[in-house]
Amino acid sequence: MADTKKAKLIFCKDYKIGEVDNRIYGSFIEHLGRAVYGGIYEPGHPEADENGFRKDVLNLVSELNVPIIRYPGGNFVSGYNWEEGVGPLEKRPRKTELAWGTIETNQVGTNEFMNWAKKAHSEVMMAVNLGTRGADAARNLVEYCNHPGGTYWSDLRKLHGYESPYKIKTWCLGNEMDGHWQICSKTAEEYGRIACETAKVMKWVDPTIELVACGSSSSATPTFASWEAEVLDHTYEYVDYISLHQYYGNHEKDTANFLAKTLDLDLFIKSIIATCDYVKAKKRSKKTINLSLDEWNVWFHSNNADKKIEKWSIAPPLLEDIYNFEDALLVGGMLITILKHSDRIKIACLAQLVNVIAPIMTSNNGSSWRQTIFYPFMHVSNYGRGYVLNPVISTPLYDSKDFTDVPVLEAAAVVNEEKEQLTIFAINKDLNDSLVLECDVRNFEGYKIVNHIVLENDDVYAVNTEKEPYKVKPHNNGNAKIDNGIITASLSKLSWNVIVLKK
Numbered sequence: 190m191a192d193t194k195k196a197k198l199i200f201c202k203d204y205k206i207g208e209v210d211n212r213i214y215g216s217f218i219e220h221l222g223r224a225v226y227g228g229i230y231e232p233g234h235p236e237a238d239e240n241g242f243r244k245d246v247l248n249l250v251s252e253l254n255v256p257i258i259r260y261p262g263g264n265f266v267s268g269y270n271w272e273e274g275v276g277p278l279e280k281r282p283r284k285t286e287l288a289w290g291t292i293e294t295n296q297v298g299t300n301e302f303m304n305w306a307k308k309a310h311s312e313v314m315m316a317v318n319l320g321t322r323g324a325d326a327a328r329n330l331v332e333y334c335n336h337p338g339g340t341y342w343s344d345l346r347k348l349h350g351y352e353s354p355y356k357i358k359t360w361c362l363g364n365e366m367d368g369h370w371q372i373c374s375k376t377a378e379e380y381g382r383i384a385c386e387t388a389k390v391m392k393w394v395d396p397t398i399e400l401v402a403c404g405s406s407s408s409a410t411p412t413f414a415s416w417e418a419e420v421l422d423h424t425y426e427y428v429d430y431i432s433l434h435q436y437y438g439n440h441e442k443d444t445a446n447f448l449a450k451t452l453d454l455d456l457f458i459k460s461i462i463a464t465c466d467y468v469k470a471k472k473r474s475k476k477t478i479n480l481s482l483d484e485w486n487v488w489f490h491s492n493n494a495d496k497k498i499e500k501w502s503i504a505p506p507l508l509e510d511i512y513n514f515e516d517a518l519l520v521g522g523m524l525i526t527i528l529k530h531s532d533r534i535k536i537a538c539l540a541q542l543v544n545v546i547a548p549i550m551t552s553n554n555g556s557s558w559r560q561t562i563f564y565p566f567m568h569v570s571n572y573g574r575g576y577v578l579n580p581v582i583s584t585p586l587y588d589s590k591d592f593t594d595v596p597v598l599e600a601a602a603v604v605n606e607e608k609e610q611l612t613i614f615a616i617n618k619d620l621n622d623s624l625v626l627e628c629d630v631r632n633f634e635g636y637k638i639v640n641h642i643v644l645e646n647d648d649v650y651a652v653n654t655e656k657e658p659y660k661v662k663p664h665n666n667g668n669a670k671i672d673n674g675i676i677t678a679s680l681s682k683l684s685w686n687v688i689v690l691k692k
């Protein structure tokens with residue numbers, strides 16, 4: 190019999206990483222596949238409200254407690270004329286949508302989405318088109334959305350029936366402009382220049398906005414790091430964040446290696462921080478550029494199915510990854526990694542929210558359900574608000590195909606002072622054995638365990654479907670105990686754990 194595996198954690202109140210910016214629990218809705226049409230919007234569905242928005246979907250979104258949603262793309266935004274999505278519905282053009290090879294009907298546009306986001310209790314992070322358009326369309330959109338009135342674009346908004354300005358605070362300067370797949374992709378110099386001039390005029394229209402410049406589309410792009418350095422060289426003065434995007438897959442069906450990919454994300458984040466700070470040093474600037482991880486998730490299951498989708502369809506089932514149990518574990522690990530960088534990551538968007546690589550699925554004219562990845566996101570979004578603690582961690586390690594010294598235990602803790610609550614998020618990545626955890630929280634005098642939530646499953650490939658929506662779901666029967674400030678728990682093999690303590 191194998192020796193019992195053990196890990197230790199120590200959390201101390203004063204050993205803080207940073208305050209959580211709640212926008213790290215953001216998500217993303219793109220005009221892509223069935224995210225908008227058939228996802229959030231389906232007039233005629235029995236659950237549709239007076240605006241055609243599905244109430245069942247809104248309820249699931251509210252369970253996730255998403256404070257900000259990026260819109261309208263993604264690759265879509267680089268060919269989008271926002272003016273075609275406002276005003277009378279019957280006048281809106283049907284257009285070929287080149288990013289995904291579909292037809293865009295423009296029945297949902299800026300105002301409809303802002304209305305939906307309000308119902309979802311979310312802010313919007315608006316992206317502007319720096320592919321086929323540029324500074325002029327971008328500054329006009331800021332005027333349309335944020336200017337109170339008395340100008341052409343703000344009065345047009347009023348004419349369209351939306352009296353008050355939306356005061357959209359966070360804006361993306363294009364999307365993945367480094368990628369050859371992007372409509373009108375650019376070199377770092379071309380993008381840096383257009384992003385700088387666009388940022389300048391957008392802020393002249395509304396100086397209260399914050400701007401995100403496009404960083405690399407992934408850590409694997411050939412221009413990664415030099416792209417960020419050059420783009421920031423051009424834009425440093427005008428932007429507040431640099432974006433990064435990261436998706437992982439498990440084509441090889443190698444669970445140990447797949448779960449180790451949080452190490453790659455960690456390195457990617459650290460490298461971008463280093464690059465931002467290099468430009469800061471070079472410019473002798475006092476300003477710090479923070480990170481917006483505005484697309485992250487698992488994405489690979491739907492790759493083959495997508496090749497079979499007929500071109501120029503309307504809202505076809507594109508990027509409909511059906512997530513399994515191990516995907517939920519990686520998503521949990523990615524969330525822990527994001528928390529550990531809460532001093533520099535101020536925005537993060539799980540890509541995406543509904544149907545398209547999403548935690549929420551719907552069927553047209555049918556039901557809606559929670560995918561496996563829904564649960565870790567819901568837990569961290571709801572329990573992970575406050576400040577993040579830096580753990581002292583001692584854990585067994587393993588090696589996998591691409592990684593060495595992978596921690597079997599991955600963990601972070603968040604303190605919510607207002608609620609007098611301490612929450613520990615922990616993953617046991619061991620494929621075969623449970624892990625005995627000892628966690629020292631003596632510094633949190635008087636705290637008691639109120640819940641130990643566990644997501645576990647014997648089958649890493651178990652999925653939730655419309656017919657069987659609850660095959661993978663968490664339970665509250667974890668075995669964590671506390672005695673004199675020392676928590677002990679046995680974390681099941683391959684499990685996601687949320688241990689909640691209250692004073």
Ligand code: AHR
Pocket residue numbers: 219262263264265364365484540541
């Ligand atoms: O989220 C799906 C796509 O992934 C986005 O449109 C694009 O920005 C990224 O490549």
